[in-house]
Amino acid sequence: MIVAGIHGGYEWNTIALADELMAYFQQYPQKIPSGVTLYILRSLNPDGRARSQGAAGRANENGVDINRNFPAFWQADWPREGCWSYMPISAGRTPASEPETKALMNFLRAHSIEALISYHSAGLGIFPGGKEPDPASIHLAEAVASVSAYPYPPINTGCMYNGQLTDWVSLEGIPAVDIELTNHQDTDFEQNLEILSVFLNWEGFNQGG
Numbered sequence: 407m408i409v410a411g412i413h414g415g416y417e418w419n420t421i422a423l424a425d426e427l428m429a430y431f432q433q434y435p436q437k438i439p440s441g442v443t444l445y446i447l448r449s450l451n452p453d454g455r456a457r458s459q460g461a462a463g464r465a466n467e468n469g470v471d472i473n474r475n476f477p478a479f480w481q482a483d484w485p486r487e488g489c490w491s492y493m494p495i496s497a498g499r500t501p502a503s504e505p506e507t508k509a510l511m512n513f514l515r516a517h518s519i520e521a522l523i524s525y526h527s528a529g530l531g532i533f534p535g536g537k538e539p540d541p542a543s544i545h546l547a548e549a550v551a552s553v554s555a556y557p558y559p560p561i562n563t564g565c566m567y568n569g570q571l572t573d574w575v576s577l578e579g580i581p582a583v584d585i586e587l588t589n590h591q592d593t594d595f596e597q598n599l600e601i602l603s604v605f606l607n608w609e610g611f612n613q614g615g
């Protein structure tokens with residue numbers, strides 16, 4: 407599964423990438439190996455996307471950063487200094503308080519998802535899921551990194567990331583990575599086609615049983 411737009415309009419180019427990928431796979435469905443189903447969620451935070459293409463587009467309609475709201479190492483607050491602090495933003499009242507969070511959790515559990523990419527922007531690289539990165543997610547990150555120019559290991563900003571989608575997914579036993587596009591405009595389409603050719607044929611799918 408691919409999830410784009412968790413950070414709404416602030417990272418609108420991840421949604422543009424998802425749209426390009428959907429158009430591509432509709433034109434070339436044979437690029438998806440038989441026996442593999444690819445789900446693309448193009449815009450997890452449509453309210454943020456509609457509000458702004460800048461920093462004001464990051465949160466959902468409740469002012470919540472959806473990628474701080476998952477029930478994985480959730481914290482009500484975190485240090486902002488030197489980290490993302492362009493707008494007031496929260497982790498939600500409780501873990502999984504937000505409708506977007508709940509909808510995606512329900513979908514993942516109902517569809518036996520075997521691996522997940524969450525797209526972000528910009529520039530920090532490829533992050534395996536897990537607070538202490540989960541071995542299967544590291545394996546997936548290495549496979550993706552082998553065909554991309556995105557930094558891996560990712561750039562360490564020293565910032566705290568709590569309640570993240572990929573951390574929750576890895577706690578569910580599903581390999582997951584965050585991939586940050588190079589900037590806030592480009593979709594890096596060709597590079598991500600390479601990444602998806604690795605992702606869709608990844609041998610790690612069969613490891614967890």
Ligand SMILES: [Zn+2]
Pocket residue numbers: 413417525526527
């Ligand atoms: Zn992001």
